[in-house]
Amino acid sequence: MMEVVLKVENLTKVYRIGTIGTGSLRQDFTRWWNTIFLKKHDPFFREQPSVKHSNIAADNTLWALRGISFEVGKGEVLGIIGHNGSGKSTLLKILSRIVRPTAGTVRGTGKISSLLEVGTGFNPELTGRENIYMSGYILGMGKAEIKKKFNEIVVFSGVEQFIDTPVKRYSSGMYMRLAFAVAAHLEPDILILDEVLAVGDTEFQKKCLGKIEEASQKNGRSIIFVSHDLTAVKRLCTKVLWLEKGQIREMGPTDKVVSSYLAKVTPIAEPSYNLEQSDTNLINPFFKLAKIQVKALGKDKKGLITVDTPILIDLEFNCHLTEGLIELNMRLFTAKKQWVFDLGSPFVKAKRGTLAFRSVIPANLLNDIKYSVSILIFSKTGECLGTFEECISFKVEDFREGIDYIGDWSGIIRPKIDMSLSINEIVTENP
């Protein structure tokens, strides 16, 4: 059994909305009177409080967290994912001792440091050197500790030349790098990180991730990591907690939770046509879109389209044309309107009835970006009989296995092409 370094039990945080304005002095006084003199526990903040006990209407309370319990073991990296407003930040703030929970406890062993923002305690007027010390002290480092790591921090940040310049004259990139460098050299037993990897260039992000991995794997530090960057979460975390509306929706092994999160949060494909309303009209007098679907085939990832799943595009039209040969043209664009490809179908003879189109884009062809499909229908003579521009769009999700690279993958496609790399050493014989 892994040693538990952090144990969170039934953590709850309730915010009262709209109590900052008038009337709060009286309310504060009532509450103070109740808790101090009548020895009642906080009237509306007991465990599992129900609205009945509260003297504030239900719509005035916001449950930022509700009954959260989990444990973090030594050397474990726990990722926390969830929408904005799901309670991630509140949870981190409680763990960092910045705000107090309304109910529940957090128990832990060892030193805990948190990094909710890059550059906390930085003062633009001070020099890089002074800021390293200032920020280090605020984050809880000792003087000797900073002194020992000073050179390492400076080298890591890459701002050696400007270390005695006030940081207000730094570029924002330099500022961020220096700020993160200080934080990256913290050596707590438990480190709390909030979205901090969203700074700097890809190169620097990689360096930071490396530093974090090293901390957990080599030095046995536990890390709690909140991020929207699921790729980073997948690479770093051993366990993931998915928060939704202040409650734990799912917790478990990274891959499992991340893929069910993705399946929930990303609409697999969004048709831009309302099938009920789209009738034949002036632009498309002969064809009415009857069915439109884009979905992943094969591998069960809860229907999620990822870079390694084949993608089925399935369309049906009601055809009102009765003569001539027609062909269907499928055009794929990226969200930035870059044209990826243009496919023409074989010709069919037009008849009153249903025109069905199916196409499977093979796995390992598209990149993890958003695409949209446009459909055009042509006659044999090249006359355009129907246009359905961007009738459906879909997002391909990232999936990487055995690849060390994180960060955006460039390009509008990401085909899997066999490559080989070899090197023949020239052995020179000594004369």
Add this chain to the structure above:
Amino acid sequence: MSGTQNSDWEISNRTSYWGLSFKELWQYKHLIASLVRKDFLLNYQQTVLGPLWILFQPLLTLATYVLVFGKLIQLSTGSLPPILFYFSGIVLWNLFSDSLSGTSNIFRENAHIFSKVYFPKIIMPISAICTHFLRLAIQLLLLFLLTGYFWIFQGLAIHISFWLLAIPIIILCISLMGLGMGLVFSILTAKYRDLNNLIGVGLRLLMFGTPVLYPLVAIPEKARWAVQINPLTPLFEAFRVTLFGEGSINTAFLVYSFVFTLAVLLIGLFTFNKQGDKLIDVV
């Protein structure tokens, strides 16, 4: 689970009045030092006169007071030269008003740091007080130089006695009173912002209710109580008595000042500790 038995720390919804841990504060001593350093550096960086402002500011005030209250209104300053009388008043008053107003802004000014990283919040007021002490030390030096000048060239009588040792206690008392009141106000201004305006006005009024510009004896007997209930009065008087032998010491009033200081300091610390964590949700 192993975690429950040997946990080092616990976070829960309980807040305590006595949240001060000197051991924890000691761990952050370097932070206090570098905050004081920062305050000094930043106040005087990119100024023409630099740290000399520590002396110029009270000297300019002194010149104004000597002109207005000394020459125009001709307020009595007892047997002391007006310059020494006003300057000792100004230096002490600055300490009190800086301690109070500097502390009362703590939450609003540092909300961005308090909401991003944990460290004992009391560090901010402590470092502010340290800065004011340093400034005071420099100003006191000037006061002593001025006194020396009057002693040598103007034949001012000085009473060197053991009472001089009381000066640090008086100074400490004044600044702790400022700190205590500032801590209470820091909580209040964070919650109800308009109080901040009141502090400025209140301080100005209080100054005229304190023997900064006049000796206590200059107040008519009937109205004297109004100045005497001010806990700062005995301290200002005692300061001048120990240094120049000017004024009067009343033990009962001094005890009243000390008790008041202690009470206000404890109330300040308690509310600061108790309310501080909750305030982060508000500011």
